[in-house]
Amino acid sequence: MKKIALLFIIVLFTSCGDKKKVDIPETDNAEPEIIFKYGYKLNDFTVIHDTIKKNENFSEILGRHHVSYPKVLEIVNKIRDTFNVRKIKVGIPYTILAKKDSTQEALVFIYKPSKVKYTVIDFKDSISAFNAQIPIKVVEKTATGIIKSSLSEAVEKQGLSPYLTYKMADNIFAWTIDFSKLQKNDKFKVIYEQLYINDTVPVGIGEIKAAYFEHGDKPFYAFKFVADSTTGISDYYDEKGNNQRRQFLKMPVQFSRISSRYNLNRRIAFYGNKIKPHKGTDYAAAVGTPIMATANGTVIESQYKGANGNYVKIRHNSTYTTQYLHMSKRAVKVGQVVKQGDVIGYIGMTGNTSGPHVCYRFWKNGVQVDPLKEKLPTSEPLKASIKPGYLNYIDPLKTQIDNITYTK
Numbered sequence: 001m002k003k004i005a006l007l008f009i010i011v012l013f014t015s016c017g018d019k020k021k022v023d024i025p026e027t028d029n030a031e032p033e034i035i036f037k038y039g040y041k042l043n044d045f046t047v048i049h050d051t052i053k054k055n056e057n058f059s060e061i062l063g064r065h066h067v068s069y070p071k072v073l074e075i076v077n078k079i080r081d082t083f084n085v086r087k088i089k090v091g092i093p094y095t096i097l098a099k100k101d102s103t104q105e106a107l108v109f110i111y112k113p114s115k116v117k118y119t120v121i122d123f124k125d126s127i128s129a130f131n132a133q134i135p136i137k138v139v140e141k142t143a144t145g146i147i148k149s150s151l152s153e154a155v156e157k158q159g160l161s162p163y164l165t166y167k168m169a170d171n172i173f174a175w176t177i178d179f180s181k182l183q184k185n186d187k188f189k190v191i192y193e194q195l196y197i198n199d200t201v202p203v204g205i206g207e208i209k210a211a212y213f214e215h216g217d218k219p220f221y222a223f224k225f226v227a228d229s230t231t232g233i234s235d236y237y238d239e240k241g242n243n244q245r246r247q248f249l250k251m252p253v254q255f256s257r258i259s260s261r262y263n264l265n266r267r268i269a270f271y272g273n274k275i276k277p278h279k280g281t282d283y284a285a286a287v288g289t290p291i292m293a294t295a296n297g298t299v300i301e302s303q304y305k306g307a308n309g310n311y312v313k314i315r316h317n318s319t320y321t322t323q324y325l326h327m328s329k330r331a332v333k334v335g336q337v338v339k340q341g342d343v344i345g346y347i348g349m350t351g352n353t354s355g356p357h358v359c360y361r362f363w364k365n366g367v368q369v370d371p372l373k374e375k376l377p378t379s380e381p382l383k384a385s386i387k388p389g390y391l392n393y394i395d396p397l398k399t400q401i402d403n404i405t406y407t408k
Ligand SMILES: [Zn+2]
Pocket: 260, 278, 280, 281, 282, 358, 359, 360
């Protein structure tokens, strides 16, 4: 499983004071519009917008705007911890606030490396510098898609951010849906935050509050929720409060016992005490006992074959695959999407076996391993004391997402 990349977007909730710049003729009757930006009343300055040119340095720019060389050196030294002037880059826009008189001497330099971030270097009186962000407006939006070929195609065709694809596939549903096995007409709905600066300029996606995926005709819900207010770390849970980062079930059969463990050095008397590795874990139970998928996935094999007898193999994601042998009866077909706990077959003694059991085999990155010794992804279930609050919280969100209609 890919690592979850953390993308932090700091959102400043301020009432947006940025107004469109409108030139109002200064007459006796009309007061000029007062414009505040970067923490300054722009009306008090001559405002100069420019971009860093090739081979141009900070000292030259300020020199051109009538700041003496010794003063420039003083500025560079004083602000070193906040801003390294040697790191200014060609093409980056900046704004200079200069004296309004005939000298037009620069007083403030504002470097703007992104749509959101800027650095203010103020040398009006004393010298200071700080990094800041333009206030971001957060607007809740919804989106839907129906898969024709791929998820990214369904997302991007509508002009939606590829970040939505990334979040759903690599983060929210990474553990519950195998995105390499999406089927035509699988569908999704999301409730997310679109971030804007200056009211209309989109600068990215905030959080995804809720998502719904219909995969192989099965519904998958995910709601973002902070279960632990002390850490404030959020996670995605389904409509029942199960964590999306789902652990494997401890065993594929309830009420059974392990009759033989994974053992690469197993010696069997029957084979003349030769080493005959056992790359599975055997769970003994009565014939007909249901066998469950230990995690969500897609059935990639379901057949009768030699020593395996009736068996089912499930691919969970790019990392994990499981297999269940010696069934009396199989209950799933190849291509079928299964959820953790779904019955996929029944205990039997088909193939090479001396008694009724399921031989449970576990692959990690194509290698058979002992699941009882594997460090599997852990998921913190919601505490019983938190669950009612969670269910209350998601109730209106679930109604909202259920009521979103798909747009073609
Ligand atoms: Zn076995």
